[in-house]
Amino acid sequence: MNERKEIEIGLSVLAENTEERGRRIQVEKGVMALNNQYAAANRQRLEAARVKTLNLLSSPGSGKTTLLSRTLQELAPHLQMAVIVGDLATDNDAQRLRVGGATAVQIQTGSLCHLEAAMVARALDALNLEALELLFIENVGNLVCPAAYDLGESAKVVLFSTTEGEDKPLKYPRVFKEADLVLLTKSDLAEVLGFDRRRALENLRLVAPQARVLEVSARSGAGMPDWYHYLFALLGRVMPQNAHGV
DSSP, rough: OOOHHHHHHHHHHHHHHHHHHHHHHHHHHHHHHHHHHHHHHHHHHHHHHTTTEEEEOOTTTTTHHHHHHHHHHHHHTOEEEEEEESSSOHHHHHHHHHHTTTTEEEOOOOTOOOOOHHHHHHHTTTTOOOOOOOEEEOSSOOGGGGOOOOOOOSEEEEETTTOOOHHHHHHSSSHHHOOEEEEEEEGGGHHHHHHOHHHHHHHHHOTTTTTTEEEEOOOOOOOOOHHHHHHHHHTTOOOTTTSSTT
């Protein structure tokens, strides 16, 4: 094959690849536009019912379910709450949350590594929104895909565990840049793990200066009152003095 022919073939392949990338970009734009339409409808529906909604994002094993389990049990006398749980398979987390009597709706995403607003819209149909004050969305454990999808939430909460290493915000900046609140979880394990708290907070501030940061341990209860104060403030209410842990 002569040099001219090789160049022509190379240009042809480049053109095909460019065309394919263009089609893929258009499809992605269409998917996100449709998701945003559902998200806007979800937000309007939730606001009309006066329900504040938190989208909880994290990597697997950061403690989302444990945090929610304790929160739902301890604040049950004071708030009307429910959870939408996203997982690729099984309803194990939803069952754990229902043990204490909480309302939990399971979404199984199959091969999708994130929740989408249309999925949440269907889950909302299973809830009595008029009877709720606070809705938690426990997103699929993943720090990449879920960051791109608006679900119609009032705020994004990102969990960052002491077991994950201090550089997590630097590795996954987008999800932290989207966060309204970052919960540094499993704070009771920091010392035994040799977790460098100062460095972790510096990395968070570099990536997400807009986010409020709270340090909590759902196991020991450390920092949980601060988390509860945040929830009541979101609702425009003062936390009762008889709330557990105060």
